Amino acid sequence: MADQPIIVLVRPQLGENIGKAARAMLNFGLTEMRIVAPRDGWPNPSAGPSAAGADIVLDQAKIFGTTAEAVADCSHIYATTVRKREDAKPVVTPEAAAIEMHTRPGRSAILFGREASGLDTQDVAMASAILTVPINPEFGSLNLAQAVILCAYEWSKSQALVQPTLDKELPPAPQQDLDGLITHFEELLEPKGYFLPETRAEATKRTLRNVLTRPRWNHLEVRTLRGVLSSLARSNRS
Amino acid sequence: MADQPIIVLVRPQLGENIGKAARAMLNFGLTEMRIVAPRDGWPNPSAGPSAAGADIVLDQAKIFGTTAEAVADCSHIYATTVRKREDAKPVVTPEAAAIEMHTRPGRSAILFGREASGLDTQDVAMASAILTVPINPEFGSLNLAQAVILCAYEWSKSQALVQPTLDKELPPAPQQDLDGLITHFEELLEPKGYFLPETRAEATKRTLRNVLTRPRWNHLEVRTLRGVLSSLARSNRS
Numbered sequence: 217m218a219d220q221p222i223i224v225l226v227r228p229q230l231g232e233n234i235g236k237a238a239r240a241m242l243n244f245g246l247t248e249m250r251i252v253a254p255r256d257g258w259p260n261p262s263a264g265p266s267a268a269g270a271d272i273v274l275d276q277a278k279i280f281g282t283t284a285e286a287v288a289d290c291s292h293i294y295a296t297t298v299r300k301r302e303d304a305k306p307v308v309t310p311e312a313a314a315i316e317m318h319t320r321p322g323r324s325a326i327l328f329g330r331e332a333s334g335l336d337t338q339d340v341a342m343a344s345a346i347l348t349v350p351i352n353p354e355f356g357s358l359n360l361a362q363a364v365i366l367c368a369y370e371w372s373k374s375q376a377l378v379q380p381t382l383d384k385e386l387p388p389a390p391q392q393d394l395d396g397l398i399t400h401f402e403e404l405l406e407p408k409g410y411f412l413p414e415t416r417a418e419a420t421k422r423t424l425r426n427v428l429t430r431p432r433w434n435h436l437e438v439r440t441l442r443g444v445l446s447s448l449a450r451s452n453r454s
Numbered sequence: 455m456a457d458q459p460i461i462v463l464v465r466p467q468l469g470e471n472i473g474k475a476a477r478a479m480l481n482f483g484l485t486e487m488r489i490v491a492p493r494d495g496w497p498n499p500s501a502g503p504s505a506a507g508a509d510i511v512l513d514q515a516k517i518f519g520t521t522a523e524a525v526a527d528c529s530h531i532y533a534t535t536v537r538k539r540e541d542a543k544p545v546v547t548p549e550a551a552a553i554e555m556h557t558r559p560g561r562s563a564i565l566f567g568r569e570a571s572g573l574d575t576q577d578v579a580m581a582s583a584i585l586t587v588p589i590n591p592e593f594g595s596l597n598l599a600q601a602v603i604l605c606a607y608e609w610s611k612s613q614a615l616v617q618p619t620l621d622k623e624l625p626p627a628p629q630q631d632l633d634g635l636i637t638h639f640e641e642l643l644e645p646k647g648y649f650l651p652e653t654r655a656e657a658t659k660r661t662l663r664n665v666l667t668r669p670r671w672n673h674l675e676v677r678t679l680r681g682v683l684s685s686l687a688r689s690n691r692s
Contacts, residue, residue, distance in 0.1 A: 240600065245590045268595050311611070350610070352483045357506050362478065362603055369604055372588070373549070405682065407690040427678050431669030440665050444643065448686050452645040 220245070221294075221317050221324040221371060223364060224286050226252045226339055229331050231262030233360045237328070238273035239266070240365035244372035249277040250286045250325075283327065283339045284395060291322025291388040291432075295335055295343035296363055298356050305426065307346045314370040322387025326367055331360055341425045342391070344432055386434035393438045398425055400445050458483070459532075459555050459562040459609060461602060462524050464490045464577055467569050469500030471598045475566070476511035477504070478603035482610035487515040488524045488563075521565065521577045529560025533573050533581035534601055536594050545584045552608040564605055569598055624672035631676045636663055638683050 223241055228234050228251065238249060251258060258279050267274055280286035287293050294313055295305075308316070317324040326347060329335030340346070349366055351358060358366075388394075401424060402411075411417040433441070461479055466472050466489065476487060489496060496517050505512055518524035525531050532551055533543075546554070555562040564585060567573030578584070587604055589596060596604075626632075639662060640649075649655040671679070 239595055242593045243589055243596055243600070268597075270593065270595070349607075351481055352610070355480045355508065357477055357508070358481055359506075362481070362600075365600055365603070366607055369587075369607075372590070401682070405685055408685045408688050409691045410682065410685040423678055424682070427669075427671065427675045430671065430675070431665075433665065433668065437665045437668070440661055444639070444648065444662070447643055447646045447648040450646050453647045 219323050220248060221326050221367075222248045222250055222287075222290065223368075224250045224252065224283070224325050224327045225254070225360070226283055226286075226327055226335060227255060227330045228328075228360070229255045231256055231260030232266045233331055234260060234277075235263035235266030235268075235270075235274065236361035237364045238263070238270040238277075239268045240361045241368050242270040242273050243365065244368035245375075246368045246371065247273050247276065249273050250280060251277055252280050252283050252286050254279070255330075283342060284391070287325045287327070287342065288392040288395075289323060289390050290325040291390060292317065292320060292324040292345075293343040293391065294324065294326045294345050294347040295340040296326060296328050296347045296349075296367070297334060297340065298348065298351065298358065305340075305343065305346050305430065307348055310347060310349055310367045310370040311374070313345070313347050313367070314374040317371060318374055320387065322390075328360055328363060337422065341422050342429070344388070344429055386436065388432040389435040389438045393435055394429065394433070397438050397441055397445075398428055400442060401428070404445060404449055457561050458486060459564050459605075460486045460488055460525075460528065461606075462488045462490065462521070462563050462565045463492075463598070464521055464524075464565055464573060465493060465568045466566075466598070467493045469494055469498030470504045471569055472498060472515075473501035473504030473506075473508075473512065474599035475602045476501070476508040476515075477506045478599045479606050480508040480511050481603065482606035483613070484606045484609065485511050485514065487511050488518060489515055490518050490521050490524050492517070493568075521580055525563045525565070525580065527561060528563040530555065530558060530562040530583075531581045532562065532564045532583050532585040533578040534564060534566050534585045534587075534605070535572060535578065536586065536589065536596060543578075543581065543584050545586055548585060548587055548605045548608040549612075551583070551585050551605070552612040555609060556612050566598055566601060624674065626670040627673040627676045631673055632667065632671070635676050635679055635683075636666055638680060639666065642683060642687055 223246060225234060225237060254260065263274055264271065327335055327339055327343060349358060349363065405411060411420050461484060463472060463475060492498065501512055565573055565577055565581060587596060587601065643649065649658050
């Protein structure tokens, strides 16, 4: 059986909401929470009371400085969003994501943004898919714990249905391998002036990241591409 | 299309929870709330703020003295419970209930009990079925709004509400575009000696093609990568 998905709260604001998310998770058997740069530090005394007994989730929560570090060991990264995005990434429902998480090898993480504004573009760029709850188009007001509980609920539901993991296929490379490849590209392209003008540099880098994230290459494929880049950087043989 | 189910809150205690239930409902398009004997009377000033804008649900809520009056016009009555019941009634999941509600003629109502203790035996007796969320047996701590949102979500799912973020995804680029990209890679790599030794050249080319075929990039992504390659082929800017 596939591992359970990791719930990653990115820059959450209120401890109370972290506690509610923990409670939502444990209701459906999820126990692995990671928190990126919580606004009010950690541990947060407001989290416990609202967890309503889900202390095991809070006690085992891991804290990270950046989203990249939090998902470094994950192969499948879902970014939850409500608003429409321009990125060319597959959009999945909680139900479809749950089935994928059960049937694909490699660890999955689901990113949830801060209460007020959701995930940054940077965080979304890191994801291989967008997870969106199909909500009332005239009243989209899903809070953090509600979004978490719907994902946890679907995961728990599909757990009973799916077949054991197919382990013939190699899982996508861990995020840190992919980051290494992206950095390699950037380091070669920088001196060529590819990211100029400076004002467009960030957008250009994001586009490149999106293009390279989509394939979901495994570690052998990433290694092949690293070899390609090293080769391209060499002088031509005379 | 079948009418939407009526959400019946039986003797709710806190106005705040009534507001949260209204918000949960409207997120998935449910607008009909009925309240049986709310402890603190009605209207309740604590309900509005926690409804987060779902005022239409609260404004139209109808108040009843007894559960029997609240469901008098309904054909299908579901009693939500967490604990095991002895009653000889069919037990259904939120998903199965949602499908029934869409396919059976006659109005449906879902009864939710008070926060502390759930539904009375009397209320359950009135129901034609028991609706139970399959929860973590070691940590069942679903609050009122969470129970409501899961039922509303399943109802909405089976109704196939329009998914706001689902864009027309671009199709993979035509094969000739992909071939152009692969040829571009090969032309740059050839003079670097990447395909040496000669005996391995064919296998190496096949590996590269496989790696580049997997992503199923669209034509914009292929164009981005062509730009990357052209850039890599240039001399560094001094």
